[in-house]
Amino acid sequence: MENQAFASTTSFASSSDGAVAHLSEHLHFAVVDEDVIVLDERTDAYSCLPGAGTVLQVYGDRIVAPEPVLEQLRNGGFLGLSGGTRAVAPPAPTRALPLPVPAIDLVATTRFWWSWWREGRKFESRSLASLLATHRRPSPSSSLSEEEVARLTAAFVRLLPWAPGQGACLYRAHLLRTLIRDAGGDVRWVFGVRTWPFSAHCWLQIGDAVLDDEPDRVAVYTPIMVV
Template sequence: MENQVFAPAAPLASGPDGAVAHLSEHLHFAVVDEDVIVLDERTDAYSCLPGAGAVIQVCGDRIVAPEPVLEQLRDGGFLGPAGDSRAVAPPAPTRALPLPLSPAMDVVATTRFWWSWWREGRKFESRSLAKLLATHRRHSPSSSLSEEEVARLTAVFVRLLPWAPGQGACLYRAHLLRTLIRDAGGDVRWVFGVRTWPFSAHCWLQIGDAVLDDEPDRVAVYTPIMVV
């Protein structure tokens, strides 16, 4: 992923009692071993709360921690009112989506690819992460595509992407492929994950336990921090 900022923060103090609070709507937490990674989607910036993984539990926008820890997070602007329920991370992918071998040209899917690229791919560089996420959150279709149909679109995407003007990393690919699938009436999960020491962030698409645009072994090292 691009435009990442990763800054360690001061360790949090622990306390004896557990309490429940809610994260600010623009923040996402992931507990990775002994640490907590924070994603601010407004700025596409990551930070680390070292050692906080021992005293913090996270489920969606709910956070459970000793009251002194919550007080520190509240003072730091990490907490907010209860918001809408967030998408739950799909199961860890165990397989790559099997893509069909399609020697014949799929005219409909090819047309859809170039239309999706014209609308979204060519202006990707000028858009922030927050604007990309807003585009995908404006509507959430109930998928009318089977896994086989999603695989067919993904195969066309993989074949045509090298010919599209402008290339990008995982964020670009996932945004464009999800746009293509949604334009066709389907939907898949867009998963953002993190790892630490060394820090790295990555994102990929999933349908059930199948990863579309990556390999299960590659994404297995990342802990989901945000799902769209």
């Protein structure tokens, strides 16, 4: 999902008053410097509101901004009713999850291929909205330690090159999170954006540790959605 193009929309003028509204449930905002990046999860499309970062603040699905700005957003179809509590971004990762030396692990290997058979082989036919719906299904409370998550991640790293079909960050994160959830664990799936040049990226985290990436690499991205 990196280097995905995004559209620019109406610019915003500054004002001093503040009011509160809620984003439409399928939209996500991220303030990046003076701009606001918008992700529409129904279409997997990004757009930009130039200058909006100077006049509004984002708290999950809540927008705090001058009423004229909210009116512009309302007219543009950005606002709706409260969609309930959204997942909060985890702390910025400060370390990569330490992975054990890859070894033959029959349980982890079996779990990997089962997860790939269920999800990896049909990835190309799935929309972002469909993937998110799968990962938002309730799961039991996590029963895996960080060490157990690291063991599964190490098996994933070893086996992924042998799986038919490959993909970028979205594919890897979807498949690895499926593997971990199938084993009874859970990790945060973080989507981030940067601008000038624009790019989008996603990664998995447990606490302050990034599973499938490096802290320095993801540090340049501002979280826009967390699953």
